[in-house]
Amino acid sequence: MTKTILIPIDFNPESLNTLKLALKENSISEVDIILMYSEYLTDSITELLFYSADRIIQSHITPDFEETISILKNRYETGIKSIKIELFHGYNINSFKNFIKAKQIDTIYIPKKYTLKLKKNGFNPIPFIKKSGVPVQEIEWDSNFFNS
C-alpha cells in the first residue's frame, strides 16, 4: 500500500531528521513523500507575474540539503516511491486543509523539539498542521544525533 506523508522543512539538513525517523517507523509500506516549505506569497504584482515555484525552491535549496535527501533516498531505496518539495502559500487553516486534500496526505510528521529555522517570508506551519484533522505524529530526536 502506498502512503503519502507530509513533512514540514526549512531547507536545513537537520529538519530532515523528521523524515529519517518517519521512514524508520514506516519501513513496511511504500511512501510518497512531500516536503513542505511554507512561505508567504509576495505582494508585488510584477513578482507574481513571473512566479515560479521551481525557482523559489532552487533559491532556498543548498547542496547539503540535496545531499542529505540523496543519502536518505539511498538508504530507503525500496521504501521511497517519490520525494517532492512543495511550497505552501496559504494564509489560513482552510487553505491548508485544501492543500492536504489536493495532495491526498495520509499522515503528517512534525518534529517535537526542533523549531523550523525560517527564512525571510517563511512562516511556521505547525499550528495549521495540528488543526488540520489529519493524523499527526510528533517525532523527537537528540539534537546531536544527525550527521552530514
Added chain:
Amino acid sequence: MKTQYKIALFLIVANTLMLIIFGGSVYYFLYNYSYTDFYKRLGTRASITAKYNFDTNNKNAESIKIIREQHLEKLSNEKEHISLINSFNDLKLFAEKSSLPLSFIKEIYINEKGNLQIENTFYSGTKYKAGNKVYLVIISAENYYATHHLALLKNIIIVGLFFIIFITISLSFYFSKHIFDPIRNITDKVKKISTDNIHLRLEESEKDNEISQLILTFNNLFNRLETAFETQKNFISNASHEFGTPLTSIIGEADVALMKERTPKEYQETLQSILSQAERLNQISQSLLFLAQTGYRENRLNFEIIRTDEIIWQAKEIIDKLIPKNKIQIDFSLLPENPFKLKVSGNKQLLTLAFVNVLTNACKYSNNKTVFVSIASSNHQVIIEIKDQGIGIPESELQFIYDPFFRASNTHQFEGYGIGLPLTRNIIKIHNGQLLVSSVVNKGTSVQIKIPLIQYNENRMKF
C-alpha cells in the same frame, strides 16, 4: 620599453593614422569633385556659346543667348575663343591666336571635347558642326573655388590635424600613465613584503574589477605562502623535538648505566628502555617515509573496487587489537540499500590505514569514550563521519593540523608524534576525496571523510 610607452605609442600612431586618412580623403574627394564639376560647367558654357553663335535658327540662338546672360553666373576671368576650322592649318593658327598648345586643340578636334589646365586657368573646348562648317569653341576661366576654398580647407585640415595629434599625444600619455597606477601600487606594496613581514597584506577594494581580483589573488598567494612558511618552521622544530626526545633518553639511560658497575639485571632494564626508545625512533622515521611516499600522488598504487563498510570493519578489528578498551559504535542506520552506493575505487591497505589513524586518534584523545562512526552515501560520494567526545582541537590551531609533527597545544598528556592526520589526508587526497575536521575544545571532534563513488569517479576522470 615599458608597457606604458608601448600603449601610448600605439594610441598615438593609431589615432594619427586615422586622422590623416580622414583629413586626406576629405580633401582628396572634394578636390576631385571641384575639378570635374568646374570642367562640366565650362563644357556647358562652351556648347551654349557654340549654339548661339552658329545656330542656323537665329531666333532660337537669340533666346539661348538671353537665357545665358540672365541665368548663368559670370565666372572669374571668363574668356571665349572661337574659330572656324577648315583645314589643319587653321588649327595651328587658332593655337597661335589663343596661345594654347596645339596638342590640346588637336585633341578637341579629334575627340570633339577636351579639358586643359594651365596654372589657375581652366580650358574646356568643344567641336561644333553647323551645316558643313566645323567650329571650335574654347571657354577659359579661373577656378575660384579650387584656388581659394580648397586652399582654406587644406589649411584647416592641417591645423586641425596638428591640434588633434597634440591632444591625442597628451591624452595617450596621460592614460597610459594612469591606467597602470593601481598595478604600480600593487608592485610597490608587494615589494615591501618579504619573508620577515609576510603577514602583511594588500588592501582589498570593494569594487569587483580585474585589479581587485589581482589583489585578492595576491593575498591568497600570501596566505598560502605564510602557511607554508609556518609549516616549515613547525616541521623543523617539531621534528627535531620528536627525534630529540627519544635520543636524549637513550643517551641519558646509557650515561647513567655507564657511571658505575651495575648488576646484569640493571643492564637489562637499561637496554630494554633503550630498545623501546630506539623502536619509537624507528617508527617515527618509518611513518615519515610513508608520508613522503603518499605525498607524491603516484599512479603506481594498486587501485581496486572496495566496499567502504568493509574497510571500516577491518579498521575496527585492528583497533580492537591495539586498544582493547575502545568503544567504537558503528552506526549503519543510514547505510544505503544498494551496495553499489558503497563501492569506491581505492587502495585497501591505504584506506584502512587512514581509518585506523582517525579512529585511534578518536579513541586516544577521548580516553576511550564512545566514538560514533556513521556511514552514509549520497549519489556521488560515500560519507563517513567519525565523532568523538574528546579534548577537541583549539580553533586557532585547526589550520595546522595537517602539518607533519604538529601537535595541538592541549595534547601534552597524550603520546603521539603528529604524523597520523597528515598521512590520512594524503591518502584521502590520493582517492580524490575530502577530509573535513571540525572541533570544539573539550566537547569533541568530528571528522568527515568523503570519497567519490566509482561511477562518479570514472565520470570525473573522463572529462
